[in-house]
Amino acid sequence: xxxxxxxxxxxxxxxxxxxxxxxxxxxxxxxxxxxxxxxxxxxxxxxxxxxxxxxxxxxxxxxxxxxxxxxxxxxxxxxxxxxxxxxxxxxxxxxxxxxxxxxxxxxxxxxxxxxxxxxxxxxxxxxxxxxxxxxxxxxxxxxxxxxxxxxxxxxxxxxxxxxxxxxxxxxxxxxxxxxxxxxxxxxxxxxxxxxxxxxxxxxxxxxxxxxxxxxxxxxxxxxxxxxxxxxxxxxxxxxxxxxxxxxxxxxxxxxxxxxxxxxxxxxxxxxxxxxxxxxxxxxxxxxxxxxxxxxxxxxxxxxxxxxxxxxxxxxxxxxxxxxxxxxxxxxxxxxxxxxxxxxxxxxxxxxxxxxxxxxxxxxxxxxxxxxxxxxxxxxxxxxxxx
Numbered sequence: 266x267x268x269x270x271x272x273x274x275x276x277x278x279x280x281x282x283x284x285x286x287x288x289x290x291x292x293x294x295x296x297x298x299x300x301x302x303x304x305x306x307x308x309x310x311x312x313x314x315x316x317x318x319x320x321x322x323x324x325x326x327x328x329x330x331x332x333x334x335x336x337x338x339x340x341x342x343x344x345x346x347x348x349x350x351x352x353x354x355x356x357x358x359x360x361x362x363x364x365x366x367x368x369x370x371x372x373x374x375x376x377x378x379x380x381x382x383x384x385x386x387x388x389x390x391x392x393x394x395x396x397x398x399x400x401x402x403x404x405x406x407x408x409x410x411x412x413x414x415x416x417x418x419x420x421x422x423x424x425x426x427x428x429x430x431x432x433x434x435x436x437x438x439x440x441x442x443x444x445x446x447x448x449x450x451x452x453x454x455x456x457x458x459x460x461x462x463x464x465x466x467x468x469x470x471x472x473x474x475x476x477x478x479x480x481x482x483x484x485x486x487x488x489x490x491x492x493x494x495x496x497x498x499x500x501x502x503x504x505x506x507x508x509x510x511x512x513x514x515x516x517x518x519x520x521x522x523x524x525x526x527x528x529x530x531x532x533x534x535x536x537x538x539x540x541x542x543x544x545x546x547x548x549x550x551x552x553x554x555x556x557x558x559x560x561x562x563x564x565x566x567x568x569x570x571x572x573x574x575x576x577x578x579x580x581x582x583x584x585x586x587x588x589x590x591x592x593x594x595x596x597x598x599x600x601x602x603x604x605x606x607x608x609x610x611x612x613x614x615x616x617x618x619x620x621x622x623x624x625x626x627x628x629x630x631x632x633x634x635x636x637x638x639x640x641x642x643x644x645x646x647x648x649x650x651x
Contacts, residue, residue: 271349273305273330276340278370281404287365290559293390297379300404301326301363301370305346306354308408314647315410316357317401318342319418319425322493322553323545325369328361329354342419344628351637356644357414365400366392366552374548375476387473392552394421394560398428402436414643416579417441419625420592421553424560427600430577431562439643440579441636444589444625446596447570447603448561453591456496457554460489464547473548486547487538494537499588499621503530571603580610582639584625584632587615591622612639 279302286294303326308315318328320341329340329347346352346359363371366389374389405413416429416437423445430440449457464470467485471478495503507530515521526532566572583601585594594615604611614635618624624632 271347272343273340273347273354275333275336276303276305276327276330277333278303278326280370281407283400283403285403287396287400287403289390289396290393291391295365295372295390298365298372298400299370299376300365300372300400302404303327303330303340303361305329305359306357308358308410309647312408312410313412313414313650314357314644315405315408315413316352316359317405317413317416317426317429318346318352318359318361319397319401319416319422319429320361320364321418321420321422322550322557323541324422325367326361326363326371327369328359342626344626345633345636351633352417352640353637353644356647357640360404360408362401362404364392364397364553366549366556368546368549373546374473374552375546384474384476386476386548389548389552391555393556394424394428395432397425397556398432401425401429402433405436412436412438414647415439415441415640417443418445419443420445420622421557424557428560428562430579430581431573432576434576434578437577437579439582439639440577441582441584441639442597442600443584443636444586444592444597444622445583446592447563447600449558454558456492457558460492461551461554463488463492464551467547470547473551475547481542482547483539483542486542486545486550487535489538489547489550490541490545491534491538494534496591497622499590499619501588502620506530507533570599571606574600574603574609575607577604577609580612582612582614582636584614584616584635586618586621586624586632588619589622589624 281300284297286296288294324341327340329343332338348355363369366373374385378385416426418426423442426440426442430437464485467482469480470482510529512526512532562573563570583597585597601611601613616632
């Protein structure tokens with residue numbers, strides 16, 4: 266249920282068409298593409314109050330409010346963005362952009378390719394976080410926004426915010442990085458590879474061109490989602506929710522001694538996987554997890570993160586969660602340490618929350634207070650400059 270008093274209300278998707286070719290990090294080019302966008306609040310006269318929200322793996326441009334296309338579709342960060350919320354749309358003009366290669370309105374593998382009249386499928390080029398930033402910058406240009414008051418994101422969105430601060434320093438006043446990392450660990454890359462193999466080895470994958478076969482690698486995508494979902498939670502969180510409770514014990518109270526659903530946690534994971542496989546595109550899952558793997562701004566500086574961040578001129582807010590084992594606090598502290606080495610301005614909060622990586626999406630008063638206080642200071646700064 267959504268509270269109308271602190272909601273941005275019903276929102277419509279805007280579609281931005283770009284016909285100027287976009288050169289990708291891979292060396293390939295996309296000649297024309299569309300990006301799906303939503304905005305909340307009002308852009309002020311000098312376009313200085315814009316905030317870009319970058320989305321994570323399975324999210325989209327629908328950050329807040331109620332989708333005009335589906336009244337049951339509430340924005341994925343609706344508890345963060347809106348009137349009186351931490352990112353207050355009474356003061357800020359907030360933009361959500363669906364990443365290139367995604368499946369929620371922007372050009373991606375399922376989109377029809379102009380050159381062939383058929384879906385891109387496996388021919389869609391691999392994209393990187395830096396490619397997304399380049400595409401997002403064109404949206405900002407189209408809107409007349411030369412510099413964002415803040416670029417903000419959680420998880421993969423935090424990587425994009427970090428990339429914005431590094432690659433477009435003159436366009437970012439504040440960089441807000443939540444539950445994120447400067448690069449994936451070997452373990453995280455491993456999880457992504459197992460998920461990708463589940464999709465690629467599904468008989469219905471057809472080398473990525475399953476659209477022509479009018480089928481979907483639903484089983485592989487479901488398994489991939491189950492794997493990912495486990496990594497977003499904690500052992501304690503799963504124990505509290507499910508424990509070892511059986512779904513439907515045998516009549517004598519014993520096990521069924523088979524491979525069907527025996528425990529509640531199995532039922533939950535299957536449900537989450539099957540639901541995900543009905544609305545997400547498998548090729549998009551492959552693309553986004555690969556973009557996660559490739560992100561490493563220090564790669565070009567011999568592993569020196571401080572040097573990689575030295576181009577940034579933004580002030581930073583970083584937030585991590587103690588039980589997040591996917592992107593643990595040590596990774597955020599690594600960014601903070603690198604910034605301090607450069608005498609750059611950084612605010613850091615480590616929140617003791619029980620919900621693992623998913624904590625960045627949930628209601629936590631301490632977390633929201635940190636973000637709200639930070640954005641209040643940004644707003645005060647804008648008012649002083651006005």
